Amino acid sequence: MPGIMEERELRKAGGAAGGGDFGLEVLLRQLHQELGLNLRQYKPNYLKRRIGVRMRATGCADYLQYRQYLRQHPGEGRRLINDLTINVTEFFRDQDVYEAIRGAVLPEVISYKRGSGMWSLRAWSAGCATGEEPYSLAILILDALTRAGDRSRWAVRVTATDLDDRALETAKAARYESAKVLPGLELEDYFFPVESGYAVRDEVRRLVRFLLLDIVKQPPLRHLDIILCRNVLIYFERDKQSQIMEIFYRCLRPGGFLVLGKSEAIVGAAQSGFAPYRRRERIYRKRD
Ligand SMILES: C[S@@+](CC[C@H](N)C(=O)[O-])C[C@H]1O[C@@H](n2cnc3c(N)ncnc32)[C@H](O)[C@@H]1O
Numbered sequence: 001m002p003g004i005m006e007e008r009e010l011r012k013a014g015g016a017a018g019g020g021d022f023g024l025e026v027l028l029r030q031l032h033q034e035l036g037l038n039l040r041q042y043k044p045n046y047l048k049r050r051i052g053v054r055m056r057a058t059g060c061a062d063y064l065q066y067r068q069y070l071r072q073h074p075g076e077g078r079r080l081i082n083d084l085t086i087n088v089t090e091f092f093r094d095q096d097v098y099e100a101i102r103g104a105v106l107p108e109v110i111s112y113k114r115g116s117g118m119w120s121l122r123a124w125s126a127g128c129a130t131g132e133e134p135y136s137l138a139i140l141i142l143d144a145l146t147r148a149g150d151r152s153r154w155a156v157r158v159t160a161t162d163l164d165d166r167a168l169e170t171a172k173a174a175r176y177e178s179a180k181v182l183p184g185l186e187l188e189d190y191f192f193p194v195e196s197g198y199a200v201r202d203e204v205r206r207l208v209r210f211l212l213l214d215i216v217k218q219p220p221l222r223h224l225d226i227i228l229c230r231n232v233l234i235y236f237e238r239d240k241q242s243q244i245m246e247i248f249y250r251c252l253r254p255g256g257f258l259v260l261g262k263s264e265a266i267v268g269a270a271q272s273g274f275a276p277y278r279r280r281e282r283i284y285r286k287r288d
Pocket residue numbers: 084085086087088089090093126127128129130133161162163164167213214215216229230231232235261
């Protein structure tokens with residue numbers, strides 16, 4: 001934390017308004033120390049845009065004023081984190097990707113597990129937002145195991161994580177204005193109508209657990225069969241993206257699947273550890 005003298009220097013160097021990169025640096029340092037969150041991992045322009053939104057909302061003219069505001073208003077740090085995160089998502093977003101999961105990924109996983117006598121299926125939805133992604137995957141798993149007729153033998157766990165606690169509250173409540181499933185599935189098998197729209201049925205909810213987690217931190221997950229991390233990496237600097245890839249590599253079992261967003265790709269050292277499985281759908285497989 002810079003002292004008064006240091007802050008004065010920073011102000012001078014960063015321009016009178018304290019709105020320059022030095023002002024931003026002081027603010028980021030405070031946030032890192034007080035919230036334990038290193039925001040430098042995000043792309044600078046994205047970060048400035050999102051912090052700018054909170055600064056305007058709180059009437060702060062520059063980063064240093066906003067830093068003062070954060071000190072005086074304990075709830076503001078959490079609000080900033082929640083505003084930094086964009087939660088756009090939907091059930092079965094990019095239908096072709098979920099078709100590939102249903103038609104290729106899950107049959108592979110299930111037959112491998114069944115063949116080796118391991119009746120467990122473990123997945124991670126990293127950056128799950130309001131929950132539509134992990135519930136979509138859970139629906140497909142439930143459908144596949146029910147069709148195979150041995151659902152009761154399997155232990156299924158989809159761990160869903162995000163940094164945004166408000167989004168996670170929505171995810172846990174499992175109530176949505178609208179719902180959707182893939183062709184061939186019946187909506188009412190997985191959702192039931194409620195006043196505000198649709199609620200996810202308990203058979204699906206039971207498979208998913210939600211955790212507040214910064215994606216750059218190693219989660220307590222190992223030997224996973226599938227990781228979905230879609231439309232999250234785009235916000236991160238390249239070196240952070242590659243750090244996240246290494247986490248995914250460690251969490252997957254050999255032969256496990258990594259599904260990225262349509263505009264994302266594997267970067268960094270982990271690249272050699274993954275082989276493309278379905279290029280168009282951005283599905284990769286951890287090499288043995
Ligand atoms: C655009 S949504 C993607 C949701 C879903 N994966 C999909 O593709 O539909 C991006 C999510 O990433 C989350 N996110 C951003 N930074 C994060 C971080 N450092 N750790 C965990 N989640 C993060 C946001 O909170 C947001 O919910």
